[in-house]
Amino acid sequence: MGCKVAGAARIIGVDINKDKYGKAKQLGATECISPEDFKKPIHEVLKEMSGGGVDFSFEVVGRLDTMLAALESCHEAYGVSVIVGVPPDSKNFSVNPMLLLGGRTWTGTVFGGFKSKDSVPKLVTDFMAKKYSFDPLITHVLPFEKINEAFDLLRSGKSIRTVLTF
Known part of the structure; x- marks a missing residue:
């Protein structure tokens, strides 16, 4: 992207x-x-x-x-x-x-070259303006209790990103 x-x-x-x-x-x-x-x-x-x-x-x-x-x-x-x-x-x-x-x-790079103080607010503003969509990166949503399953999905290549809910 x-x-x-x-x-x-x-x-x-x-x-x-x-x-x-x-x-x-x-x-x-x-x-x-x-x-x-x-x-x-x-x-x-x-x-x-x-x-x-x-x-x-x-x-x-x-x-x-x-x-x-x-x-x-x-x-x-x-x-x-x-x-x-x-x-x-x-x-x-x-x-x-x-x-x-x-x-x-x-x-x-660990944070994509972003300076957190300046870049994160701009990234959030761009996201809110729908300049970026991160939805395609989320392949699974699991309850926090299944965190080990989330890591297994990631390690096995079956997940790009898993969102954990609380």
């Missing part, structure tokens, strides 16, 4: 769970692919699809291998890779500096 709002013409969703493709396209993805459908690494596939590398990539899973693949899929001279996903454990990995010296940018 954010890529679409930002004016992206081509949005490639990458996921091994093909059940998510319909929702991804509903929310703005122009195409969806699975790394399991290719014999070569997904970053090479994306570089070929985009004619040298994507302008922006977003890693939202929280795995070190997908973080590196997202970086490597970016155009070497100007691509920007954003880490959104949080790994379950504090882990480190080594990166060849040559991946960045050509001009790629690697950054991370």
Whole structure:
């Protein structure tokens, strides 16, 4: 949704769970692919699809291998890779500096680059003005007592967001 709002013409969703493709396209993805459908690494596939590398990539899973693949899929001279996903454990990995010296940018975000004091009121105002609809992101509504079921749905890839009611 954010890529679409930002004016992206081509949005490639990458996921091994093909059940998510319909929702991804509903929310703005122009195409969806699975790394399991290719014999070569997904970053090479994306570089070929985009004619040298994507302008922006977003890693939202929280795995070190997908973080590196997202970086490597970016155009070497100007691509920007954003880490959104949080790994379950504090882990480190080594990166060849040559991946960045050509001009790629690697950054991370926890709150989408928003400054909470200024941005949250604007986000709420835009939501109330129906500039954004978050309804398509809510796939389940459960009572709070079923919080463990909500996490199971999320981990299994059957939920995008579950709202817990009290």
